[in-house]
Amino acid sequence: MRKNWIGYAFISPWLLGFLIFAAIPFMTSIYLSFTRYNIITPPHWVGLANYHMLLTGDPQFWKSLGVTFRYAGAAVPLGIVAGVTLALLLNLNIKGMAFYRTIFFLPSIVPTVATSVVFMWILNPQIGLVNRVLKMVGVDGPAWLQSSTWAPWSLVLMSLWGVGGSMVIYLAGLKDIPVHLYEAAMIDGAGPLQRLRHVTLPMLSPVIFFNAVMGIIGVFQYFTEAYIMTHGGPEDSTHFYALYLFERAWRYLDMGYASAMAWVLFLLVMGVTGFMFWGQKKWVHYDG
C-alpha cells in the first residue's frame, strides 16, 4: 500500500497536470456547451439551444465545415502520396542518403508560425518566389492567398512542406519489410512496380493507415496557418472550422457556442476515425 502511494506521488505532477489542464476542462466544456457563457459572468443554462442553432441557423458553421472537409480531402491524400514517395526515394542505397534524409526532415521541425510567414512571401502574387519562377517560364501565376479559388490550394501546397515528419515514419515502416519477401517476388519475376504494388504498399499499409488517421485528426484542427496567413479570407475561402470556433470563443465571447462547436467537431473526428477503422480491414495488412 505504502509502495503504491510512493508511486502515485512520483506520477502526481503529470496526474495533476492532466487533471487540471486536460480532464477537467474537457469535462467542463460538455456542461458549457449547454450554456451561454462569456468567461466573466457565470454560465447560464440554455439547454440544447447552442446545438440547435449550430445545426439549423448558422450557415457559417456549414461553410467552415465544408472548407475543412475540402482541405482534408486534398491535403491528407496528397500528404500520404508525397510522404510515401519521398520515403521510397530516401530508402535507396545511394551515397549521402543521411544528408538527404536530414534535409527533407528539417522543414517539419520549423515552427508553423515561421513557415507561415515565409510562405506568405513565397506565395505573394507580385513579388513572391513562386510567381517569379513561373514568370521565367512564361506562366502568369495566380494570386494565391489573395484569390478565393487559389487560397485553399495554397494551404494544401504548403502542407506538403512539412511532409518530412510522416516521411520518417514511412521510412521506418519500409525498413521493417522483410527482405525475403522482395527476394521471393524477384524469383517469381516481379518487376520494380509489381514489387511496389504487391509487396511494399501492402506491407506499409499499417503505417499509411496510422498517418492517415493522424492526418485527419490534424486537419480537423487546422488553425495556425489560416489564422496567420489569411484570417479566413478571401471571401471566407479559408475560414476553417477551428478558426471559426476560435472567433466564436475569443472575438464574440460566445464560449458556450464555441464549446458546442468543439463537441460537434469531436464527434465528427470520432465518426470519421471510426469509419476509417471500419474500412481499414479491406486494405490494411498486419501480417508479414
Add this chain to the structure above:
Amino acid sequence: MTDNANKLLRGVLAVATVAAIAVLTIKVTARPPDPPKHHRIPVRFWHMWTGEWTPVMNHVVAEFNASQDKYEVIPLLVPSESGSSNNASSKFLLSVAGGDPPDCMAQWSQAMSAWAQDGILSPIDPLMTPADKAAYAKCYPVVRKNGWYKGHLYGLVTAFDVYACYYRADHFRQAGLDPERFPSTLEDLIADGRKLDKYDAGHSLVRMGYMPETFTNYVPAYGGSFYDESTGKILVDTPANLRAMSSLVKARDVVGNDKVVRFESGLNSGDAGNWPFIGGQVSVQLDGEWRVQQIAQFAPNLDYRIAPLPPPSGGKSLSSFSMVDYLTIPKGAKHPEGAWEFMKFWAGLSDPARAAKYKVWFGWLPASPEMAKAPAFQDFVHKYPQFRTFMDLAASDNIEATPPVPLQVYWADRVQAADDQAMHGTLTPKQALDKLQQELDREAARRKELGYEE
C-alpha cells in the same frame, strides 16, 4: 587518461553545465526589482502603444504622476499584433476573468457595447462630477457619440481617427494635374486616379493613382449609416449604403480586381516610414490624421497635401468614418477613482489646454473646440498646415461610428466579408448587402434566443 579520470571529468562538466544553465535561467527569469514604494495609490494602466509611441505614452504618464500626490499610474505595455488588438484583448479579458484586471486600459477594439453587455467594463459616468460632465458636453460630436451602451458611458474617447485624402503634389504635376485644385467630387477624384496610375512594360500596376477601398470609409460620404437610431438596431441594407458599395465596385472594375489585388499584395505593411504613400507607390490615399506626424518624422521633405474626401454627387462633404481609442475601467478594478483621474487628465476633461500638448505629441486630433484653440494645437497646425483638414473634420457632424450595439464585433467582421465578396465580384453589391443584412438579423435573433438583452 584512466576510466576513473574520464568519469570524474564528465561529472565535473555535467555539474558545470547544469550550474551554468541554472544561473542563466535564474538570471533570465528573475523578477525585476520592485518599483520604489510610494505612499501614493498605484493605478495600473495597460496600453498597446509600441515602437515610437511607447516613449510618448510614458511621457504622458510621467506628467500625470508629477501632477499628483494621491495616485501614481504604473504603465504596462501589452503588445498586440500590428493593426489589431486581438492579443492584448485576450490578455485583458483573461485578467478580468481572473479577477486581477488593470485599473485602466486603453482599448482599440471597437467593442465597448459588447463588453459592456458582457459585464467586462464598469460604467464611467457614475464617476463623473458635474464639472466633468460639463467638460464632456463641450467635446466634438464624434467624441460624445462613442463609448455608450444603454445610457451609460463605458469608454472615454482619448483619440479618434478620421480619414482624409493625402495626395502627392509631385505626382499630380507629373500627370498634368494641378495640385492646388483637388477634385471637388468623388467621381472626378476616381477619374483623376486613373490618370495617375502607372504600369510597367508587362501591364502590371507600379503606381496606384487612387482606389476607393474599405466600404465603411465611404458610407458617410454617400449619406449612409450602419445604425438605425429609431430602432436601436444595425441597418446595412439601405439605398445610400448600396450606392457607396456600387461605386467602389465600379471604380475597381475599371482597373480590374486582379490587377489591384496583385499590386496591393506587393506593398509594404504601411507601418511608420514603410507607408506606400511615402514610398511613392500610391498617389492619393485615404488615411488618418496620425500620418502627418509620421511623414514629418520619416519623410520631412515629402511634397504632399491633404484634402477632405470630396463628396459624391448628392453626398455629404466633410464626412468620414471614425475609429476610436478608448480609455476604460474594467470590472473588478481596484482603484477606479484613480483610473478616472488619469483618464480625464489625459483625455483633457480636467484641462483641455494641457491635454492638447499630449494629443499633439501623438499626432492626434483635439477632442473639443477649446482644445483645438490651445497653443499646442495652434503651433502644430502652423507647423503642419496639412493638419487643418483633419481639425475641420473633427468638428464635423458627418462622422459615422461603429454601431453602439453588442453585435458590433460580429458586424465588423461580416461587413468586411461582404466588402470582400463584392470587390472580388462573387456577389453583386445588392446581393452582398442583402446577405450581410440576413447574417446580422440571424445573429441578432440567435442572441435573443439565448437570452441576451440587445
